[in-house]
Amino acid sequence: MPISPNQGSTSGGQSVVITGTNLGGATAVHFGSKLATITANTATSVTVISPSGSGVVQVTVTTPGGTSNPLNFYYVGAPFKASLSDSSGPLAGGNVITITGTGLSTATAVNFGANTATPTVVSDGVITVVVPAGAAVGSVGVSVTTAGGTNNGFTYTYVDVPTVTAFVPGSGPTSGGTPVTITGTSLSTTQSVTFGGAAAPFVVVSDTTVTAVTPPGAAGPANLVVTNTAGSATAATPFQYLAGPGI
Known part of the structure; x- marks a missing residue:
């Protein structure tokens, strides 16, 4: 008697299909000690909505002919996100980020606003x-969606x-040390400023100004490159x- 899926959120609400034989006229489906709501029933299947729960519980189907053998159902808690490896990236996307946390093994989707990506x-x-x-x-x-639910809490720019x-x-002089104010657009996430390929210390003032x-x-x-x-x-x-004077 298979059960699909065999895991779901601790808050319940998962549609679960139990297949087998002689299941017609099912009067009760228990998830541990809790009753599930039966939504469809045939001689070979019972569809239910899982109740809330935790851990591993045994699922049984009761019909006028008796109670079935038990199957395990695994309750999964909502995921927790601890960090994103990058909090910003190009508008075109395509870059890979790493999300760390707990309860991520059943992740099926990661949403960036309204756009969905499939995680590895x-x-x-x-x-x-x-x-x-x-x-x-x-x-x-x-947000990350798993069998245990959806977790929000981070932003990506x-x-x-x-x-x-x-x-x-x-x-400025070849010795360096000249303060330079750079103006432009999309400068708030500046990662480097170089002069002729040499890195310069910089401070982001705003999205339009870097010093x-x-x-x-x-x-x-x-070449000045941001x-x-x-x-x-490149500017x-x-x-x-400018070379210094010599006499």
């Missing part, structure tokens, strides 16, 4: 998922590739490193 279960504490494309730039809720529209000043301090560089032009979680942007004109 690594263990009860880890799943990975390819982020779907977003509908618009901004933050959306992240879709971002555009940055742009660099201007920076001042446009030049950086030039590293030492060779005399001449140096990188965020969605990609990189239209390079920063000019």
